[in-house]
Amino acid sequence: MKRHRFDPLSFTFGLLFAFVALFVLLGSSLADLVPVGLWTLPAMTIGLLIVLYGVRRLLPPDPGPSETPDRGEGPSPYSDAE
Amino acid sequence: MAPGGSAEHHRGRMDETPVEPSEVERELRARVVIEEPEPQPAPSPPGRSPLRRRASRRLVAGVAGGLADHWGIPSLVLRIPLAAAAAVWGLLLLDTFTNDYLTFRPGTIGFPPLVWFGSLLAAIGYVALWIVVPREDVGSSPASRLLTRYPGMRSWPGFVLLGIGGALLADRLGIFEPTVVVAFGMIALGIWLFRRDGRRDGPVERSRTELGAPAPAPIVALRGPRPPRERSPLGWIAFGAALLVMCVAAIWSAGTTSFHPEGGPMGVTGAMRISSIPALGLLVLAAGLLVGSVFGRARWLILPSVLLVPVVLLSSVIRLPLEGRFGDLYFRPHEPGELGQAYHNSAGGIFVDLKRFQGRADLELRLDLSTVVGDVQVVVPYDARVVVTGHAGLGSYWFGRKTDSGLEVSGAATLEPKYGDGATFILNLETGIGRVSVGRYAITRRELRELRETERRAEAAEERTAA
Numbered sequence: 162m163k164r165h166r167f168d169p170l171s172f173t174f175g176l177l178f179a180f181v182a183l184f185v186l187l188g189s190s191l192a193d194l195v196p197v198g199l200w201t202l203p204a205m206t207i208g209l210l211i212v213l214y215g216v217r218r219l220l221p222p223d224p225g226p227s228e229t230p231d232r233g234e235g236p237s238p239y240s241d242a243e
Numbered sequence: 244m245a246p247g248g249s250a251e252h253h254r255g256r257m258d259e260t261p262v263e264p265s266e267v268e269r270e271l272r273a274r275v276v277i278e279e280p281e282p283q284p285a286p287s288p289p290g291r292s293p294l295r296r297r298a299s300r301r302l303v304a305g306v307a308g309g310l311a312d313h314w315g316i317p318s319l320v321l322r323i324p325l326a327a328a329a330a331v332w333g334l335l336l337l338d339t340f341t342n343d344y345l346t347f348r349p350g351t352i353g354f355p356p357l358v359w360f361g362s363l364l365a366a367i368g369y370v371a372l373w374i375v376v377p378r379e380d381v382g383s384s385p386a387s388r389l390l391t392r393y394p395g396m397r398s399w400p401g402f403v404l405l406g407i408g409g410a411l412l413a414d415r416l417g418i419f420e421p422t423v424v425v426a427f428g429m430i431a432l433g434i435w436l437f438r439r440d441g442r443r444d445g446p447v448e449r450s451r452t453e454l455g456a457p458a459p460a461p462i463v464a465l466r467g468p469r470p471p472r473e474r475s476p477l478g479w480i481a482f483g484a485a486l487l488v489m490c491v492a493a494i495w496s497a498g499t500t501s502f503h504p505e506g507g508p509m510g511v512t513g514a515m516r517i518s519s520i521p522a523l524g525l526l527v528l529a530a531g532l533l534v535g536s537v538f539g540r541a542r543w544l545i546l547p548s549v550l551l552v553p554v555v556l557l558s559s560v561i562r563l564p565l566e567g568r569f570g571d572l573y574f575r576p577h578e579p580g581e582l583g584q585a586y587h588n589s590a591g592g593i594f595v596d597l598k599r600f601q602g603r604a605d606l607e608l609r610l611d612l613s614t615v616v617g618d619v620q621v622v623v624p625y626d627a628r629v630v631v632t633g634h635a636g637l638g639s640y641w642f643g644r645k646t647d648s649g650l651e652v653s654g655a656a657t658l659e660p661k662y663g664d665g666a667t668f669i670l671n672l673e674t675g676i677g678r679v680s681v682g683r684y685a686i687t688r689r690e691l692r693e694l695r696e697t698e699r700r701a702e703a704a705e706e707r708t709a710a
Contacts (some may be wrong), residue, residue, distance in 0.1 A: 162475055162539035171542055175532030178548045181555060182526035185518045190559035191637070192650035 169213030295379035328362035477539030481531025518558035560636030561675030588614035602666025626663025
């Protein structure tokens with residue numbers, strides 16, 4: 162598994178699911194979540210997703226090895242113009 | 244052009260670094276997206292101006308004025324019918340919203356179907372011309388501008404029409420659900436946003452002019468193919484690990500569960516809650532996603548995780564262990580010896596019918612009934628005294644006039660008999676998801692007559708004794 166550019170979608174949903182799992186594992190139940198949690202959790206997820214995508218656009222792309230497009234063997238024809 | 248023409252041209256422009264010309268040609272042909280020039284409208288016949296929306300002297304979008312100019316008639320001839328059609332639709336919408344429903348009922352106001360249908364056509368035609376016909380001072384229509392900006396939008400009208408047709412068909416079949424439509428709309432919007440975002444994050448677009456090559460036609464961009472993503476085993480590893488963890492947790496939970504009179508809810512001791520099993524699986528999937536945000540790829544784990552979340556949340560209200568059989572349980576004891584003290588079920592209802600139970604006034608019976616998923620119902624004789632406590636994780640309880648429903652509802656009640664003086668039942672009822680209830684058989688006329696007769700005899704005996 163190679164390192165790649167940060168993926169906000171996987172991170173946000175991973176965080177959300179981890180929160181739900183720990184919430185239940187630590188003894189709470191659905192009754193403790195409603196009614197506030199039912200709309201705040203999805204809203205927070207969407208908000209975090211938007212923020213992370215925005216931050217990722219602001220930051221320079223990470224030149225990870227898997228992000229380098231594989232254009233086949235030999236020199237790229239575009240190298241002339243560069 | 245001769246095959247060698249392109250090569251000569253390239254050599255002339257980029258002679259510093261010679262490149263195989265045929266390779267460049269193939270690359271360009273494979274990658275260049277050539278936008279065809281926008282078709283110019285056909286020349287209008289002499290004496291008739293081309294169809295354009297008016298930029299001035301217009302009321303809404305200049306469609307009626309443009310049509311009038313095109314046909315050479317007064318614009319009022321078209322504006323009056325269009326205004327009438329708008330009035331019809333305004334009344335229909337007013338009727339719809341003031342009645343708090345969102346279905347059009349043209350018959351309610353009394354318009355003939357022809358008027359209603361004609362106004363519908365006029366409205367659709369006006370909007371369509373607004374979108375398709377260019378304004379006289381702009382030169383291009385909104386539709387063409389949208390297609391130029393988003394070339395991939397060409398297929399969207401088809402999808403929209405398919406969606407509207409499907410909704411109308413579902414409404415006709417009686418299976419139309421507005422919330423489902425909204426949900427599908429949100430999903431479609433989300434997919435579109437992600438596709439758009441993926442295109443933006445793709446490889447750097449290069450215009451053909453960057454290469455110094457001649458531009459025989461307007462070139463928008465060079466859109467290279469997406470780089471092949473790494474086939475990551477992370478998702479399957481996490482998925483398999485989640486299954487393993489859930490199975491181990493279930494086996495461990497089954498081995499340690501036991502009911503105990505002084506335990507937790509309903510006397511459960513040493514038991515792992517049912518919700519812990521899917522929650523552990525969800526935690527492993529979440530860990531896979533978090534790792535996949537930096538290393539490997541595991542986005543598809545979102546789907547099984549989303550499916551697991553309602554299971555986790557719903558099972559979190561269940562405090563009972565999976566113990567007992569699956570299926571409904573029925574009991575109809577007649578004597579105290581036929582009645583046990585506790586019955587537990589894993590899935591299915593428990594129904595105890597005590598109508599024929601013969602108990603004296605000094606008899607006190609304790610009964611614990613629980614099921615993970617299902618109803619618990621006890622029916623007592625008309626002369627029984629009942630002391631009941633109940634709990635439903637998700638559902639309701641009903642003890643005489645006392646009732647409640649929702650999440651984690653608990654209640655207690657003492658039900659005194661109206662007739663007679665029978666045994667006392669101390670009931671403890673619990674369900675994870677379902678309903679717990681206590682009912683009382685109504686006394687029959689025969690039983691009431693016998694009861695009155697018994698009471699009369701007892702009073703007579705007392706009087707004789709006193710005398």
